[in-house]
Amino acid sequence: MKREAEIHDYQKKLERWQRIISFNKAMTEMQISAPLKMNKNQTRAIKGEVKLASRALLLVRQAALKELFEIEHKQYLEELSVMGKTFYKERI
Template sequence: MSTEKMTRVEENFQRALGLKKMVDRWHSSHTHCLWQMTLSQRRNPYAVLRMQDAMEQELALANKQLLMVRRAALHQLFEKEYQQYQEELRQTGKAFYVERL
């Protein structure tokens, strides 16, 4: 694997870790919103509606971020398996055809 690809994979992995932390923060914010809703449910029904809207938006963003994290992890897994497959072929004296420009 070239240095550029390794750098790109490492950057994707670091981005995935950052996104996972963001999803965790959103999850704790969601828990906080649920707690606030139970406290203010009887006092202000409009505040409850605003919180519900905010929760729906946060969940949609969290789902998008989780999808990005899963894609990055899957990409990293494919790269690892590709390297392993190349090594196995190299050990048997075979290789992939790579067109050089």
């Protein structure tokens, strides 16, 4: 009887240790995978920010180029005006 009780106690201790080991293993796996997921989310966010920044830069460059063309067009018209010439504009 005493021997069976000792065996039963050891089985309980063994089961408790197995639960602790499996819990620690799961926690370790979560700690390893969490930064990877966080890095993926950060990478995705950074890619989105870069895409938006690229689009904003493109719009700024287009606006600056449009303004430059308008200024050059006005200068060209003034130079033609000084020479007594003009562009033909069809008016409707």
